[in-house]
Amino acid sequence: MSNNTISPQQGNRKFLQKLEERGVDVQACYQCGRCSAGCPITEFFDLTTMEVVRLAAYGMEDLLLSSKAIWLCAACETCATRCPNDIEIAVLMDVLRELALRKGVKPAEPRVQMFHQSFLGSIENWGRAYEVGLIAGYKMKSKDFMGDMKLGMKMFFQGKLSLKPHSIKGKSEIKKIFSGKGKEYER
Amino acid sequence: MKLSYYPGCSLHGTALFYEKSVQEVCGQLNIELTEIPDWNCCGASSAHMTSHEIGMRLPMRNLLIAAELGHDILVPCAACFQRLKAAEKSLREDPGYWDITDYPADLKIIHISSLLADEQIAQKIRQNIKIRLEGLNLACYYGCLSLRHPKITGVSNYEQPETLETIVSSVGAKPVSWSHKTECCSGSLIVARPDIAQKLVGDIVAAALRAGADGLVTDCPMCQVNVESRQFDLSSSDHLPVFFGTELISAALKGQYPSKQEKMHLVDADILANVIETAPQIREETV
Ligand code: SF4
Numbered sequence: 001m002s003n004n005t006i007s008p009q010q011g012n013r014k015f016l017q018k019l020e021e022r023g024v025d026v027q028a029c030y031q032c033g034r035c036s037a038g039c040p041i042t043e044f045f046d047l048t049t050m051e052v053v054r055l056a057a058y059g060m061e062d063l064l065l066s067s068k069a070i071w072l073c074a075a076c077e078t079c080a081t082r083c084p085n086d087i088e089i090a091v092l093m094d095v096l097r098e099l100a101l102r103k104g105v106k107p108a109e110p111r112v113q114m115f116h117q118s119f120l121g122s123i124e125n126w127g128r129a130y131e132v133g134l135i136a137g138y139k140m141k142s143k144d145f146m147g148d149m150k151l152g153m154k155m156f157f158q159g160k161l162s163l164k165p166h167s168i169k170g171k172s173e174i175k176k177i178f179s180g181k182g183k184e185y186e187r
Numbered sequence: 188m189k190l191s192y193y194p195g196c197s198l199h200g201t202a203l204f205y206e207k208s209v210q211e212v213c214g215q216l217n218i219e220l221t222e223i224p225d226w227n228c229c230g231a232s233s234a235h236m237t238s239h240e241i242g243m244r245l246p247m248r249n250l251l252i253a254a255e256l257g258h259d260i261l262v263p264c265a266a267c268f269q270r271l272k273a274a275e276k277s278l279r280e281d282p283g284y285w286d287i288t289d290y291p292a293d294l295k296i297i298h299i300s301s302l303l304a305d306e307q308i309a310q311k312i313r314q315n316i317k318i319r320l321e322g323l324n325l326a327c328y329y330g331c332l333s334l335r336h337p338k339i340t341g342v343s344n345y346e347q348p349e350t351l352e353t354i355v356s357s358v359g360a361k362p363v364s365w366s367h368k369t370e371c372c373s374g375s376l377i378v379a380r381p382d383i384a385q386k387l388v389g390d391i392v393a394a395a396l397r398a399g400a401d402g403l404v405t406d407c408p409m410c411q412v413n414v415e416s417r418q419f420d421l422s423s424s425d426h427l428p429v430f431f432g433t434e435l436i437s438a439a440l441k442g443q444y445p446s447k448q449e450k451m452h453l454v455d456a457d458i459l460a461n462v463i464e465t466a467p468q469i470r471e472e473t474v
């Protein structure tokens with residue numbers, strides 16, 4: 001944060017308009033800090049939750065899209081629930097992540113993004129999340145092979161890990177949802 | 188009572204034993220469940236966190252199938268509940284945006300604990316248990332998604348919810364007063380950043396221990412597996428098992444906690460069976 005000058009960024013109407021459309025009124029923030037105080041992950045963030053809101057109000061899109069905070073956010077909704085000004089902070093985090101992906105900004109926490117990708121890949125393939133497959137997919141992408149081996153073995157012997165995905169019948173409907181042809185993409 | 192039932196992926200995967208206890212309890216209480224045919228994943232956090240369209244369309248497909256069945260929808264998973272509720276809210280507020288204008292106005296989405304803590308059902312549980320789980324001190328752990336955002340979940344006492352406390356009391360156990368009822372377990376971050384999960388779960392378990400709890404009770408499959416699995420890595424003797432509310436009800440109604448069920452926990456969970464063993468039977472003699 002220290003070496004970033006914060007001043008309202010010009011020409012960012014598109015970004016601010018996007019937030020407005022999703023009902024996120026970042027201008028209403030009076031910097032009370034309740035969002036950061038309640039955020040369970042804030043100590044691992046590079047920007048505090050309050051800073052994310054403030055930078056958004058200034059239109060500092062690039063800085064936000066390349067931050068770790070947007071990927072480490074757990075979508076727990078504590079911040080938005082407690083904000084006295086009713087600012088939809090968790091929706092703001094959603095918008096920032098989606099924008100980062102659409103614009104091809106390299107995620108500052110690549111493994112987190114790889115997990116989301118593996119999870120969604122499983123739904124796209126089968127219509128449901130297939131745990132064994134998506135964890136295997138995640139491990140291939142992230143090369144995090146050793147993490148939680150012991151735990152995985154325990155679950156395997158408990159019979160919790162099904163080795164066969166369940167495929168739903170309406171897979172074509174799911175493919176359509178994922179196809180990028182939804183109305184939202186034209187907006 | 189007839190309800191549609193949305194199990195969600197966890198309950199058909201690593202939390203299959205949660206599903207079993209839900210089915211058992213509903214059977215014991217004469218709640219008839221019809222699984223939503225060909226349901227799909229609600230998208231969990233990953234979908235809405237990375238794509239608004241996919242995050243909404245996935246749960247909407249389930250709602251539209253459920254609408255044909257016509258009954259209110261029972262959801263045991265907190266994450267699924269929140270996603271279905273979010274989709275419902277968006278459908279009701281702006282149906283034109285989604286081009287779905289025929290979604291019925293009266294269909295309710297019900298999270299399992301609000302059903303089981305409902306006054307009539309809680310009374311039925313109290314009247315029919317074979318064994319009171321006396322001497323068991325439990326920290327009721329809600330986590331995030333059945334409560335927040337209250338605009339989505341419709342929950343009014345989201346900082347101090349009581350449904351799990353009602354359930355724990357109705358089976359004769361004691362809910363402890365503690366600080367971490369609604370703290371986050373780290374959710375899916377546990378896979379990519381286990382260090383963060385370790386910290387959050389460590390704080391939750393420490394708070395429960397400080398409050399004198401023998402275990403935790405939850406209604407979220409993700410909280411259950413996260414809190415137990417991060418303790419699995421600790422060598423401490425202060426492990427606390429995390430039970431599902433429905434496991435407790437089922438055990439109290441049957442007067443036993445099958446060892447097959449107990450073995451599904453990732454840390455020692457023998458306290459429940461121990462309490463049952465020493466508790467006096469209240470039903471057999473009186474019936
Ligand atoms: S809680 Fe709301 S008003 Fe307070 S700092 Fe955070 S965003 Fe701003």
Ligand code: SF4
Nearest residue numbers: 039073074076077079
């Ligand atoms: S939603 Fe994200 S930013 Fe808000 S409190 Fe939770 S983890 Fe922190």
